[in-house]
Amino acid sequence: xxxxxxxxxxxxxxxxxxxxxxxxxxxxxxxxxxxxxxxxxxxxxxxxxxxxxxxxxxxxxxxxxxxxxxxxxxxxxxxxxxxxxxxxxxxxxxxxxxxxxxxxxxxxxxxxxxxxxxxxxxxxxxxxxxxxxxxxxxxxxxxxxxxxxxxxxxxxxxxxxxxxxxxxxxxxxxxxxxxxxxxxxxxxxxxxxxxxxxxxxxxxxxxxxxxxxxxxxxxxxxxxxxxxxxxxxxxxxxxxxxxxxxxxxxxxxxxxxxxxxxxxxxxxxxxxxxxxxxxxxxxxxxxxxxxxxxxxxxxxxxxxxxxxxxxxxxxxxxxxxxxxxxxxxxxxxx
Amino acid sequence: xxxxxxxxxxxxxxxxxxxxxxxxxxxxxxxxxxxxxxxxxxxxxxxxxxxxxxxxxxxxxxxxxxxxxxxxxxxxxxxxxxxxxxxxxxxxxxxxxxxxxxxxxxxxxxxxxxxxxxxxxxxxxxxxxxxxxxxxxxxxxxxxxxxxxxxxxxxxxxxxxxxxxxxxxxxxxxxxxxxxxxxxxxxxxxxxxxxxxxxxxxxxxxxxxxxxxxxxxxxxxxxxxxxxxxxxxxxxxxxxxxxxxxxxxxxxxxxxxxxxxxxxxxxxxxxxxxxxxxxxxxxxxxxxxxxxxxxxxxxxxxxxxxxxxxxxxxxxxxxxxxxxxxxxxxxxxx
Numbered sequence: 001x002x003x004x005x006x007x008x009x010x011x012x013x014x015x016x017x018x019x020x021x022x023x024x025x026x027x028x029x030x031x032x033x034x035x036x037x038x039x040x041x042x043x044x045x046x047x048x049x050x051x052x053x054x055x056x057x058x059x060x061x062x063x064x065x066x067x068x069x070x071x072x073x074x075x076x077x078x079x080x081x082x083x084x085x086x087x088x089x090x091x092x093x094x095x096x097x098x099x100x101x102x103x104x105x106x107x108x109x110x111x112x113x114x115x116x117x118x119x120x121x122x123x124x125x126x127x128x129x130x131x132x133x134x135x136x137x138x139x140x141x142x143x144x145x146x147x148x149x150x151x152x153x154x155x156x157x158x159x160x161x162x163x164x165x166x167x168x169x170x171x172x173x174x175x176x177x178x179x180x181x182x183x184x185x186x187x188x189x190x191x192x193x194x195x196x197x198x199x200x201x202x203x204x205x206x207x208x209x210x211x212x213x214x215x216x217x218x219x220x221x222x223x224x225x226x227x228x229x230x231x232x233x234x235x236x237x238x239x240x241x242x243x244x245x246x247x248x249x250x251x252x253x254x255x256x257x258x259x260x261x262x263x264x265x266x267x268x269x270x271x272x273x274x275x276x277x278x279x280x281x282x283x284x285x286x287x288x289x290x291x292x293x294x295x296x297x298x299x300x301x302x303x304x305x306x307x308x309x310x311x312x313x314x315x316x317x318x319x320x321x322x323x324x325x326x327x328x329x330x331x332x333x334x
Numbered sequence: 335x336x337x338x339x340x341x342x343x344x345x346x347x348x349x350x351x352x353x354x355x356x357x358x359x360x361x362x363x364x365x366x367x368x369x370x371x372x373x374x375x376x377x378x379x380x381x382x383x384x385x386x387x388x389x390x391x392x393x394x395x396x397x398x399x400x401x402x403x404x405x406x407x408x409x410x411x412x413x414x415x416x417x418x419x420x421x422x423x424x425x426x427x428x429x430x431x432x433x434x435x436x437x438x439x440x441x442x443x444x445x446x447x448x449x450x451x452x453x454x455x456x457x458x459x460x461x462x463x464x465x466x467x468x469x470x471x472x473x474x475x476x477x478x479x480x481x482x483x484x485x486x487x488x489x490x491x492x493x494x495x496x497x498x499x500x501x502x503x504x505x506x507x508x509x510x511x512x513x514x515x516x517x518x519x520x521x522x523x524x525x526x527x528x529x530x531x532x533x534x535x536x537x538x539x540x541x542x543x544x545x546x547x548x549x550x551x552x553x554x555x556x557x558x559x560x561x562x563x564x565x566x567x568x569x570x571x572x573x574x575x576x577x578x579x580x581x582x583x584x585x586x587x588x589x590x591x592x593x594x595x596x597x598x599x600x601x602x603x604x605x606x607x608x609x610x611x612x613x614x615x616x617x618x619x620x621x622x623x624x625x626x627x628x629x630x631x632x633x634x635x636x637x638x639x640x641x642x643x644x645x646x647x648x649x650x651x652x653x654x655x656x657x658x659x660x661x662x663x664x665x666x667x668x
Contacts, residue, residue: 271599
């Protein structure tokens with residue numbers, strides 16, 4: 001193979017508010033690489049096939065002096081996220097390279113060899129069968145304490161985490177109330193079995209919960225006003241799975257005034273991060289879950305963009321909720 | 335015994351904001367009772383010795399159309415709370431009569447026969463050895479998951495619950511940060527072993543926690559600004575024991591904007607009510623705890639007022655934090 005351009009997505013500017021599709025990250029083709037001859041120094045070279053765009057990435061686009069759970073992206077360097085790649089040279093197959101076409105790695109730390117006996121599309125392994133699917137699967141097992149006949153409320157229900165949560169809840173016999181931000185997404189919610197689906201932009205969450213609640217479980221992907229409504233219409237001993245709060249990632253937080261419900265209703269709020277639950281549930285997940293996806297029992301949608309240069313736009317759309325299904329970047333073919 | 339006045343404290347007016355010492359409840363002596371001859375209809379008659387004034391009572395002084403965890407006090411009738419009484423006639427000794435001098439009861443439902451082998455003052459059984467002590471003892475066992483060397487922050491540390499929590503934490507080898515609302519209370523905090531005691535009215539909670547944190551455990555009696563500071567300076571995997579939020583009982587709630595910390599630091603918030611933990615811990619508590627109080631290991635302070643007619647003032651002081659130690663009303667002697 002002759003030398004090729006190694007396309008990369010560089011973190012260019014810390015955003016204030018929503019990321020700018022043209023400024024926050026920039027696509028760069030200045031690096032030239034010859035995959036056949038580049039020195040590997042005992043490692044291996046991976047060609048990225050598909051890479052994930054996730055809401056949490058906004059948190060990494062920050063001033064490095066601000067501490068948080070995930071490391072900040074260094075300015076001027078390629079950003080990184082979950083991805084599926086194929087090994088070009090060397091002995092180890094692997095996952096999780098950076099936002100660049102070719103990556104040279106030393107060992108399998110943080111990587112997983114995908115057998116894919118189920119024959120899923122590779123992109124599924126950064127979505128329903130990857131980190132978002134794990135988030136739903138792990139935390140539901142760990143914290144939901146769900147009982148048949150209970151009611152769960154899921155925000156961002158059409159997203160990859162929310163839609164997995166909904167389908168788990170339905171398979172366990174719960175009543176599901178779910179919100180999303182467009183009529184198209186609400187239709188998708190109905191197609192995966194949601195009992196009460198609504199567009200939070202046109203219908204007040206508090207009104208829906210007043211009518212269809214109280215809720216025993218709240219899966220929180222958004223925080224803010226939805227969290228406040230969930231507190232108000234929670235039943236005694238409700239469990240709140242605090243997965244994310246996209247409503248505060250790009251705008252001023254909505255102030256919550258009704259936390260006294262936590263005491264008076266004995267609500268438990270479980271903040272969690274998926275990687276803390278990996279050790280306990282990862283093997284079980286890969287044994288059970290991709291099979292359910294492959295059989296068609298668990299449905300998912302994807303919003304795939306072609307080429308790394310679409311990364312800035314994809315990041316922006318995910319923060320704005322404009323993506324239609326799990327956002328992925330198709331980097332190259334096998 | 336000749337007929338006597340049966341003093342009673344009547345719920346007279348639903349307060350807006352702080353309770354009014356002269357209007358919210360009124361002391362009434364219109365009921366005449368002859369303890370020797372009043373018909374008991376198979377029950378028994380109890381003379382109240384001492385009765386407890388607690389912060390949570392504010393929640394019962396509400397419009398009955400508002401639902402909450404404790405039943406509303408009915409207007410025009412005597413209010414009720416934890417108390418110690420002595421049986422005058424009939425076969426059953428008992429606890430927990432209403433705010434009136436004499437009470438006729440049918441059975442022991444909701445009551446406990448106090449053996450008091452430890453010889454504590456009766457008032458201790460509505461304070462350190464009663465509901466507030468149980469609150470600290472039960473919930474710490476259930477939710478704190480405390481490890482030696484960890485740091486706990488306790489608000490309303492000089493109150494009956496807070497001071498019990500502090501002494502449990504010290505006995506388990508934790509570093510204790512605690513706040514209270516006067517210099518006198520801060521001195522009491524130091525006397526029971528608090529490592530970092532401060533007056534939240536003159537020193538910012540956030541500043542203290544920035545310097546002395548991060549905290550692994552937060553015992554919340556107040557909510558509002560203290561809760562916000564605790565979220566900000568919590569360590570990863572912190573446990574928040576949500577016991578009460580007196581800052582919101584009488585005034586507009588302080589809006590909380592930093593709940594995203596719950597997700598990013600994987601914080602767990604445990605809302606609880608003491609009576610939900612009774613079944614699990616009550617016997618253990620009475621076996622172990624009064625002994626530790628009687629031995630002097632566990633210290634407490636009391637703010638005792640003489641006579642039921644002081645009830646309105648005592649209620650007001652507890653809501654304002656003006657009481658010096660556990661507030662009790664001494665109703666009569668044995």
